[in-house]
Amino acid sequence: MSEKQTHAAPPPDDIHVELKGLRKAFGDKVVLDGIDLKVRRRSSLVVIGGSGTGKSVMLKCLIGLLEPDGGQVIIDGEDTTHLRGRARDRVMRKFGMLFQSAALFDSLPVWENVAFGLIQGRGMRRRQAREKAIETLAKVGLGPEVADLYPAELSGGMQKRVGLARAIAHQPDIILFDEPTTGLDPIMAAIIDELIVSTVRDVGATAISITHDMASVRRIADEVAMIYKGRIIWHGPVSEIDHSGNPYVDQFIHGRAEGPIKMDVSQK
Amino acid sequence: MNPLAQIGRVVLHLLAETGRLAFFLKNALLIGLTPRWYPRQILIQMIRMGYNSLPVIGLTAFFTGGVLALQIYIGGTRFNAESLVASIVALGITRELGPVLAGLMVAGRVSAAIAAELGTMRVTEQIDALVTLSTNPYRYLVGPRIVAGVITLPLLVIIADIIGIMGGYIVGTRSLGFNAGAYLKNTVDFLEMQDITSGLIKAAVFGFIIALMGCYHGFNSRGGAQGVGRATTNAVVSASILILAANYVLTSLLFAD
Ligand SMILES: Nc1ncnc2c1ncn2[C@@H]1O[C@H](COP(=O)(O)OP(=O)(O)OP(=O)(O)O)[C@@H](O)[C@H]1O
Ligand SMILES: [Mg+2]
Numbered sequence: 001m002s003e004k005q006t007h008a009a010p011p012p013d014d015i016h017v018e019l020k021g022l023r024k025a026f027g028d029k030v031v032l033d034g035i036d037l038k039v040r041r042r043s044s045l046v047v048i049g050g051s052g053t054g055k056s057v058m059l060k061c062l063i064g065l066l067e068p069d070g071g072q073v074i075i076d077g078e079d080t081t082h083l084r085g086r087a088r089d090r091v092m093r094k095f096g097m098l099f100q101s102a103a104l105f106d107s108l109p110v111w112e113n114v115a116f117g118l119i120q121g122r123g124m125r126r127r128q129a130r131e132k133a134i135e136t137l138a139k140v141g142l143g144p145e146v147a148d149l150y151p152a153e154l155s156g157g158m159q160k161r162v163g164l165a166r167a168i169a170h171q172p173d174i175i176l177f178d179e180p181t182t183g184l185d186p187i188m189a190a191i192i193d194e195l196i197v198s199t200v201r202d203v204g205a206t207a208i209s210i211t212h213d214m215a216s217v218r219r220i221a222d223e224v225a226m227i228y229k230g231r232i233i234w235h236g237p238v239s240e241i242d243h244s245g246n247p248y249v250d251q252f253i254h255g256r257a258e259g260p261i262k263m264d265v266s267q268k
Numbered sequence: 269m270n271p272l273a274q275i276g277r278v279v280l281h282l283l284a285e286t287g288r289l290a291f292f293l294k295n296a297l298l299i300g301l302t303p304r305w306y307p308r309q310i311l312i313q314m315i316r317m318g319y320n321s322l323p324v325i326g327l328t329a330f331f332t333g334g335v336l337a338l339q340i341y342i343g344g345t346r347f348n349a350e351s352l353v354a355s356i357v358a359l360g361i362t363r364e365l366g367p368v369l370a371g372l373m374v375a376g377r378v379s380a381a382i383a384a385e386l387g388t389m390r391v392t393e394q395i396d397a398l399v400t401l402s403t404n405p406y407r408y409l410v411g412p413r414i415v416a417g418v419i420t421l422p423l424l425v426i427i428a429d430i431i432g433i434m435g436g437y438i439v440g441t442r443s444l445g446f447n448a449g450a451y452l453k454n455t456v457d458f459l460e461m462q463d464i465t466s467g468l469i470k471a472a473v474f475g476f477i478i479a480l481m482g483c484y485h486g487f488n489s490r491g492g493a494q495g496v497g498r499a500t501t502n503a504v505v506s507a508s509i510l511i512l513a514a515n516y517v518l519t520s521l522l523f524a525d
Contacts, residue, residue, distance in 0.1 A: 060396070063400060064399075065396050065399060065400070089402055092399070092400065092402050093402055095400060096400070097397070097400040099393045099396070099397055100393075101392055101393055103392055103393040103394050103396065103397040104394070104397075105389075105394055105397070105398075106388075106392075106394070107385075116401050116403070117401040117402060117403075120306075120401065120402070120403045120408065121401050121402030121403055122402075166397075166401075170401075
């Protein structure tokens with residue numbers, strides 16, 4: 001459980017990913033309203049925040065699936081905010097992402113899902129990629145017998161594992177996890193968290209995760225950032241989360257209905 | 269409601285849609301049809317579009333050829349021109365009915381299937397997942413479908429031509445009392461290469477339209493299962509209308525001289 005503390009302590013100023021004043025709106029609905037965030041190399045940051053506060057949108061802006069309206073995304077010191085074409089491809093190779101919905105390709109068997117980045121993205125031969133995929137599946141605790149199944153034949157927990165394997169197969173530098181354990185039972189959630197911690201350490205990557213689950217936060221985070229109304233309102237080491245002195249963070253981690261955070265539950 | 273505002277809204281909607289389609293078309297051509305290519309995907313799509321459409325195409329062409337023979341015979345007797353049945357069936361099938369009917373039948377099957385597949389991929393974030401795996405979705409999904417459409421439709425139309433003419437032949441010889449040898453001779457003598465090629469050119473364009481409309485509506489679908497359903501219907505309707513419109517334009521261009 002406490003193994004994650006063995007992360008080699010990165011030099012404090014080695015910033016891998018930085019968001020500066022990131023803004024994104026859909027129509028007149030402002031979702032991100034100036035996000036500032038720094039993530040150190042090889043650290044594991046967990047972003048928490050209520051439903052619909054823009055956590056997924058933030059990740060999608062970071063990786064380049066959505067183009068922000070303002071602000072900057074800086075990866076390895078390079079401004080990647082508005083890259084296109086080949087330059088975007090080059091930066092995209094640094095990333096792996098596990099989607100909230102797993103987003104497995106349902107027309108392809110499990111092994112081709114895992115090997116997809118290797119075959120299509122890197123041009124690896126199919127036979128070799130298949131071996132590599134089976135190797136990666138083993139890392140997430142799946143045997144070679146699932147390799148030829150289709151995603152629809154798997155349970156939710158297995159799909160998340162396959163999604164995890166797909167995200168790490170090409171050994172990315174930065175891995176994004178969007179709610180990796182939502183919808184899983186507590187034991188499976190703990191297993192997935194362990195896998196995240198061990199695989200991220202294994203490939204030596206920087207991890208940015210989103211979750212609602214405080215147990216997961218404590219298992220996978222080195223640092224925690226809380227997003228509220230389109231901004232980061234608290235950011236600190238996971239050890240300080242219980243005495244952050246921030247009423248928003250307190251309300252969230254204790255799951256209280258009463259507090260400074262007002263959920264918009266009105267029906268339109 | 270102010271009727272002017274209504275008209276304005278419709279016009280704006282139409283312009284926005286046209287803009288979106290133009291943008292999609294640009295990406296489909298400039299990204300989708302440039303290397304790197306995915307020959308495996310093209311092959312898979314050709315098999316899905318072509319092989320699985322064969323029964324529909326075969327039956328449609330056969331009955332159409334037969335009906336054409338009957339109708340032309342009935343019309344022909346009024347002018348003592350029954351002998352023209354064989355040649356008119358051949359011309360009608362190769363120049364017009366083969367490509368148009370095959371196009372419409374395949375539009376119903378294939379545009380819908382493409383829109384449903386890509387629409388589902390869109391709403392379940394599979395298209396985003398492709399991008400994160402360094403694969404351009406225009407190149408991996410749209411390009412192969414368009415290439416497959418442009419190649420497969422002419423192949424299907426060749427088959428439709430043959431089966432359609434055969435349908436006319438069977439009706440002509442079995443129930444209208446034509447001599448088999450004379451019927452075949454009339455078919456071959458009057459048919460020119462240009463009749464066949466013009467039909468195949470039409471077919472290639474229809475194949476492009478079918479794949480493009482399926483991909484466009486699938487790519488732009490929003491909002492879960494309902495959105496995918498809408499995309500599917502829109503793909504079939506727009507592909508069918510565009511096929512009929514393109515058919516008119518192509519006919520006037522191809523037979524201008
Ligand atoms: N493509 C889009 N078009 C329009 N609005 C969008 C789009 N994507 C997200 N939104 C809106 O942005 C807001 C934030 O969405 P987001 O998915 O980032 O929330 P989240 O914090 O990830 O929530 P959850 O924890 O439920 O996943 C939502 O109100 C959503 O409706
Ligand atoms: Mg989300």
